[in-house]
Amino acid sequence: MKRSRHIDLNRMRKAAGRSFFMRPLALGVAAALAGCAQKEEVKVVSSIEDCVSNTSLDEQQCEAAYQKALAEAERTGPKYPGRAQCETEFDSCQRTGSGVWMPLMTGFMIGSMLNDRDYHSGYYNPVYRYSRPHSSYYNRIMTADGTVIGRYGKGSYSVDRSAMKPKPTVTRTVSRGGFGSVASAKSSWGGGRSGGWGG
Template identity: 30%
Template sequence: MKRSKSLKLALMGATILTMSACDNAEDTAAIFKDVDECAQFEGENLDQCRQGWEKAAEEHVRTAPKYTSIAECQADFGEEQCEQAPQQTSSGGSVFMPMMMGYMMGSMLANGTRSNVATQPLYRSKDDPKTFRTGDNQKVSTKTGVQPVPSTVTKAPSTKTSTVRRGGFGTTAARTSTSSRSYGG
């Protein structure tokens, strides 16, 4: 094999390894069901917990998956797990979104500062009720407390600008979704 081809193959292999290593990067985040659970955790104080919850609640309205009917939302998130969103459809109809089941925020580091993790709401799908997920349907964790999480979930979720007829947040919905926008898990 010529030297130039060997060098190209070696560079391609190094690039793939580098990209794989980036995919496995982790950050440290604090994940809690509510303010009370956060306040009971060592290293967190009530004011920080409330601020984190309020920030996540603001993001919840902005980034939660939206549905045109409560039944479609409940198909992905379960009975009693959806609420009416503050906005309406362009035709004046109601919009529905899952309830916030927890929140993630940057955890306290040794020097007293917070990590660079976006504070955001977390959800649980009907098909995987033990796992916290972001508004972009990325798996975060099944546990609460301060812990390592994939760096791919620590960025703020994208803003949802349209409602979905049947998004498919969970695994069952992903198999039956006919929408061009799928949240399959």
């Protein structure tokens, strides 16, 4: 007697069908979990006092974080040839020693994973509030390279970890449609480099 006569072919076909259709689902779940692993919860604080009140850092640590953010803003923030161009896209701007205009940072990001031991080596990314009327990015918080992290006013944000990485030093001024076009390009390419500006 052949052993194959005892095999239920219909049952095998159903099982094979189930495994085939479950594979995309399993892959989708794995991709979602991998995506979550790339996200980090961050706080956006507007001052040293806000930092002390809403993070686990003490006043000395918040002061150090604020100074680092200021230095990063000077090094990487968007730069404009004139005040009018800067204030078209941001509420408040200041002139630097080199004669270009930069928006004042709205605040800075602090990763929730930081602790008392590693805050000295932490990276505190300055953020800016985009205020150009009628823009799809109006009232959004952006990093220095145009990465949009969310709507202004929230206490915490879930961001891609790449948003916390140091940005390249900026030596050129904003052009080609302004800073909003940089954010638009980055959004279209899924947060990749826009090529719109930078040093």
